[in-house]
Amino acid sequence: MDPLDAVAPYPRRQLDVTASALIKHFAAFGEMHTRLADEFIGDESQYRTSLGHVVSSFTTVYLLTEIRSRLGVEVADDVARELWSAWQDGEIPPWLWDWADEEGLDHNRIAAAANEVARNLRAKAALLAPDAHPGQTEIPTS
Numbered sequence: 742m743d744p745l746d747a748v749a750p751y752p753r754r755q756l757d758v759t760a761s762a763l764i765k766h767f768a769a770f771g772e773m774h775t776r777l778a779d780e781f782i783g784d785e786s787q788y789r790t791s792l793g794h795v796v797s798s799f800t801t802v803y804l805l806t807e808i809r810s811r812l813g814v815e816v817a818d819d820v821a822r823e824l825w826s827a828w829q830d831g832e833i834p835p836w837l838w839d840w841a842d843e844e845g846l847d848h849n850r851i852a853a854a855a856n857e858v859a860r861n862l863r864a865k866a867a868l869l870a871p872d873a874h875p876g877q878t879e880i881p882t883s
Contacts, residue, residue: 745769758825760805760817771798 743751749769752758771794778791801824809817827833841848 745773752825755822755826755829758818758822760809760814760821763821763825764802764805764809767798767801771795771802774798 745751745766749765750762751766752762774791774794778788778795781787781791805817805821805824808820827836838848841851
């Protein structure tokens with residue numbers, strides 16, 4: 742059982758999805774991971790994982806709250822259901838590729854950046870070149 746189920750459960754069925762339900766869940770999830778980041782500040786991997794959860798929770802809460810306040814509950818609930826469905830379907834990467842196309846981004850340059858980060862991470866992990874990319878110990882989150 743998810744420890745947040747008693748506080749702000751994640752909707753398990755589309756019927757239960759509303760902007761308010763996602764806002765509550767991700768506000769609680771973000772706060773929980775803020776506390777975990779503080780708890781595990783010496784464990785860089787857990788710390789960075791928790792910070793990533795804090796940022797993504799903030800983004801979800803901020804955008805749904807703004808949509809609800811500017812465009813109303815009905816629109817926010819529709820967006821929340823679409824977002825939840827995308828998460829459930831696991832079809833996020835194609836959306837990202839499409840949006841990158843719409844913004845004129847070059848997929849080859851993105852791939853090259855990913856390859857460089859992967860190369861640096863492998864080098865650090867193998868201790869072959871600890872200064873391959875100073876300070877980079879994991880894939881960037883922003």
